[in-house]
Amino acid sequence: MSYTLPTDSELEILQVLWANGLCTVRFVNDKINEHREVGYTSTLKTMQLMMDKNMLDRVIEERTHYYKAALAEETTQKSLLDEFVASTFRGSASSLVLRMLGDGDTNLDEIQKIKAIISEFENQNQNL
Amino acid sequence: MSYTLPTDSELEILQVLWANGLCTVRFVNDKINEHREVGYTSTLKTMQLMMDKNMLDRVIEERTHYYKAALAEETTQKSLLDEFVASTFRGSASSLVLRMLGDGDTNLDEIQKIKAIISEFENQNQNL
């Protein structure tokens, strides 16, 4: 029931957990260090705070602590997206899309996928 | 030439300036206070810091200070969007779109606009 959005480093941790399921702190920290340098205890501390906020669940097995995300990826992304559209695009989802396609740097493969998603959406909503 | 992204309250100020052109601090602060309470001097201070960062330009006319955005709306939104897609959707623009259409709460009018943007984009890129 936590409606506070994850912070940047919380999100970074959630991404690892969403992509990998049950993980140790060591694993999460190693993954993050593939992108930027951060100490093990920093990651640990953040994950402990996330436990307090009920953003993570912990399973202890054979004395090893495993963590997994307690927040669903879909709903968390949706909340962050809504917030982002509001603050950056004054609430207009369509201007986000416009900006996304605007300059040529979104890759073609992604654009194909987006078109597919839109058609799919249309088919499922013929009633509109 | 500033490539640091605006913070939340900087963005809030930029939105007012993008939407309204030349503004006084008073005007910007009043606009923001339509949404949340914040003191005049807080807004002033933030705008002065933004001046230091070259995010704003100032015009003094008849002893009144007017400010305008020195950052373009389009490029700033694009930078913020890229950052957001990276951190929240692991770089996948299409999964952002999927999430956007996912549950029924993006309004139909916006969806129509998005479809129009996509078709427009296709027409302008028949070569793809």
Place this chain on the structure above:
DNA sequence: ACAAAGGTACGATATAAATCGTAGGTTCAA
């Protein structure tokens, strides 16, 4: 002429987030 109303400048402070050091526990191999 001066008080009230409004402005700017800017230091100080508050708040939130992220980072890390250190203490102390467990495991395991030499």
Place this chain on the structure above:
DNA sequence: TTGAACCTACGATTTATATCGTACCTTTGT
């Protein structure tokens, strides 16, 4: 059996941001 290499817990600190108080201007109405 001891020390190296792991681990967890957690307080303290750092950093970035946001907020505000206060000093000191200028303008304007009476």
